Amino acid sequence: MNLASAAFPALGSTASICVTEPAALEDARGVLEDVLADINRACSRFRDDAELVRLNAAVGTTVRVGETLFEAITVALRAAELSDGIVDPTVGRTLRLAGYDRDFELVRDRDGAIFRASFTSVPGWRHVCLDATARTVTVPPGVELDLGATAKALAADRAAAAATAATGSGVLVSLGGDVSVAGPSPLGGWSIRLADDHAAPLDGPGPSVAIHEGGLATSGTAVRRWRAGAPELHHIIDPRSGRPAATPWRTVTVAAGSCVDANIASTAAVILGDEAPAWLSARGLSARLVHTSGHASGAGGWPAQAA
Amino acid sequence: MNDPTLRERAKIRTAGLRRLKRVTRIATLSTAALAALFSAVAARSTPGHKSVRPVHVAVHSSTIHSSTPPPPALPSEPGSASAPPLAPSQAPAPTQQPPVVVSGGS
Numbered sequence: 001m002n003l004a005s006a007a008f009p010a011l012g013s014t015a016s017i018c019v020t021e022p023a024a025l026e027d028a029r030g031v032l033e034d035v036l037a038d039i040n041r042a043c044s045r046f047r048d049d050a051e052l053v054r055l056n057a058a059v060g061t062t063v064r065v066g067e068t069l070f071e072a073i074t075v076a077l078r079a080a081e082l083s084d085g086i087v088d089p090t091v092g093r094t095l096r097l098a099g100y101d102r103d104f105e106l107v108r109d110r111d112g113a114i115f116r117a118s119f120t121s122v123p124g125w126r127h128v129c130l131d132a133t134a135r136t137v138t139v140p141p142g143v144e145l146d147l148g149a150t151a152k153a154l155a156a157d158r159a160a161a162a163a164t165a166a167t168g169s170g171v172l173v174s175l176g177g178d179v180s181v182a183g184p185s186p187l188g189g190w191s192i193r194l195a196d197d198h199a200a201p202l203d204g205p206g207p208s209v210a211i212h213e214g215g216l217a218t219s220g221t222a223v224r225r226w227r228a229g230a231p232e233l234h235h236i237i238d239p240r241s242g243r244p245a246a247t248p249w250r251t252v253t254v255a256a257g258s259c260v261d262a263n264i265a266s267t268a269a270v271i272l273g274d275e276a277p278a279w280l281s282a283r284g285l286s287a288r289l290v291h292t293s294g295h296a297s298g299a300g301g302w303p304a305q306a307a
Numbered sequence: 308m309n310d311p312t313l314r315e316r317a318k319i320r321t322a323g324l325r326r327l328k329r330v331t332r333i334a335t336l337s338t339a340a341l342a343a344l345f346s347a348v349a350a351r352s353t354p355g356h357k358s359v360r361p362v363h364v365a366v367h368s369s370t371i372h373s374s375t376p377p378p379p380a381l382p383s384e385p386g387s388a389s390a391p392p393l394a395p396s397q398a399p400a401p402t403q404q405p406p407v408v409v410s411g412g413s
Binding site: 003005013014016018082152172174175176177178179188189190191192193194195196197198199200201202203204207208209210211212213214216217218219220221222223224251253255256257258261262264265283284285286300301302303305306 | 399408409
């Protein structure tokens with residue numbers, strides 16, 4: 001089966017789309033671009049015109065929001081509930097104080113020798129009130145939402161489903177390495193290489209796995225890092241400490257029924273540290289965990305040949 | 308009414324009514340002032356921003372607020388707001404096919 005693909009920068013990362021019907025590529029890409037524009041307008045923490053920015057500024061008041069932001073917050077709160085608060089969208093304030101307060105390229109290029117990070121406790125997702133009937137959100141004082149953990153995965157799921165519905169082609173969408181597939185898959189499945197960095201070359205070393213449905217996500221501490229004085233920080237916050245997670249895992253890759261679910265589990269696994277293999281296995285989720293030493297292991301039935 | 312006694316009585320009654328009217332006005336103004344004073348004291352001692360907000364539990368189809376934490380994750384219908392992460396029906400398999408994308412940190 002001939003596949004066709006395209007890639008372009010998006011959401012501070014890379015968006016890739018691959019289709020089983022080459023003639024469908026242009027339309028599928030258009031669908032992806034529409035979904036990305038919608039998600040970015042709703043969920044960015046760094047665009048002045050983004051709905052999330054306005055919501056975070058309107059602390060203590062009830063705000064009616066658009067469908068996309070409402071869904072993204074609902075998904076983020078579900079992630080928190082399913083992970084017992086380990087993947088928590090109310091980490092926004094401590095993430096900002098830690099220095100992730102602008103587009104990541106600017107954070108990375110800032111003079112880290114001068115910048116000093118500070119941290120604060122994470123208020124907790126239960127303080128956020130949603131009203132599905134009125135489509136309103138109330139964020140209390142002291143709470144800032146960050147949807148970075150789940151919004152990208154939500155966009156991948158939305159785009160893959162919409163693109164296959166629009167074109168009839170099998171579709172794979174990858175947003176910064178968070179992958180969602182929909183529609184008919186190629187013979188043998190969609191082949192995905194696993195690496196520390198989603199920007200690594202396709203023909204580099206490391207295992208590849210094939211998936212036929214759902215999603216695959218990798219969370220890690222190796223890529224999105226910045227300096228704040230002597231220490232280097234990363235973007236995965238442990239809500240129990242309000243600081244970047246101290247974790248034995250460099251990356252965790254999880255396969256699940258959707259990209260959102262895979263992302264929830266991979267992010268939770270990084271934060272949970274040594275408890276992660278048991279947590280994943282208990283939920284029947286296959287995962288590959290790469291230790292900071294470089295040793296890779298599987299959990300939940302992950303194929304040993306692809307560890 | 309030409310009787311001097313009657314005119315005197317009428318004057319006394321008119322003067323009494325005026326005094327009563329003045330006392331009533333003073334009492335009314337005093338009551339309003341005291342009410343305003345007590346309202347200000349009460350507002351200062353319990354400002355609005357100290358109020359406790361309801362706690363979000365989960366979202367299904369309408370508003371759900373609760374003052375107690377939600378119960379731990381329970382088995383629920385797939386696709387519902389609190390459905391646990393779904394495993395794919397087909398686990399990932401090792402492959403030698405050329406990859407189409409790289410999954411990694413971003």
